[in-house]
Amino acid sequence: FTVVNRNVVFMKELVNKTINLAKLNSDKIPFNIETISLTDEIKNSVVNNQVLFEENDIVVENHVIDEIYVEADHILLQELLNNLITNAVKYSLEEGGSISIDAVQKTGSSDIIVSISDTGIGMESSQIKQAFNEFYKADDSRHNLDSSGLGLNICKRIVEKHGGKIWVESPGKNQGSTFYFTLKKVKKEPLKQKETSISSI
Template identity: 30%
Template structure:
């Protein structure tokens, strides 16, 4: 709100500084949250508050929030028929956020990412397709390891390599699967996870 006031009043320098401070605070908050989650995972205290919810609605709500703070990438939604799933809505939303933010971060020269969902054989499958630096074939199995990060000499990418590890734990501990595949015809990667439908 204050940042917007600075922009509207013509104080560009102050608005940019405030925006930068806000982004740094968000990064620090996210880092602390990730470290707390890793501690809970290591000690077996990661808990889930299960409820039945509309999966596609969660995707729409989560990506709408991300779109507000990411102006560089268009988030394209290609959602098929939805299903209700029984799981921790907040935690699964956290996974969606992690995967989408990862797609944005690792495709700095792209202008869009594609988010899809598809219901089949009693499961709902979510995927995020980016057009970025991709995941080397020999690193596909390591990508969800704790503290693992893809190295690229052309870009400086922040982070500790915890988001995908935490996402994997959240999904697999609720009976789902998570994986990544390289794009065939374009650069980049597609991250997937699936969860059992409740209906």
């Protein structure tokens, strides 16, 4: 994979993420809320990134087995999961590592807390405060996977558009990180798809 090809891929990713960010900032772009199996979406995201895991010696443990349904925009949920999972790969240690995915219901609430943990380069407290800022990168990304610095900011906006919260915790440098986000759990019965206009943050 030549340097030129890598640069082309990186620029394409940067343009796409910039466009997506602009859409999320718009109050005129509708998004479709429907009842979605979070379990299936996580499983699909893991399968879709399997080649990436193998190339970077990453072992993935998906602990989300029981069926969990949430109300979300299908496309945005896919992008959210993909961004967080690929981010965990980008900032893994050079010798590889592991990623663990889980989802639990918050006590006394209908919120589902999804967690994506890695054994990567970790973050210091000053980095955690800036993690979701536009164009911020905690460190040089590893494994020849260029980072635009927009992925986590996009994740933040997606979660907030759904009325949820997103945050990151890390014990420190080279001790891994865990990203959390919340979504509302719903009953198993699918609801009719409804279109809602989203307002800017």
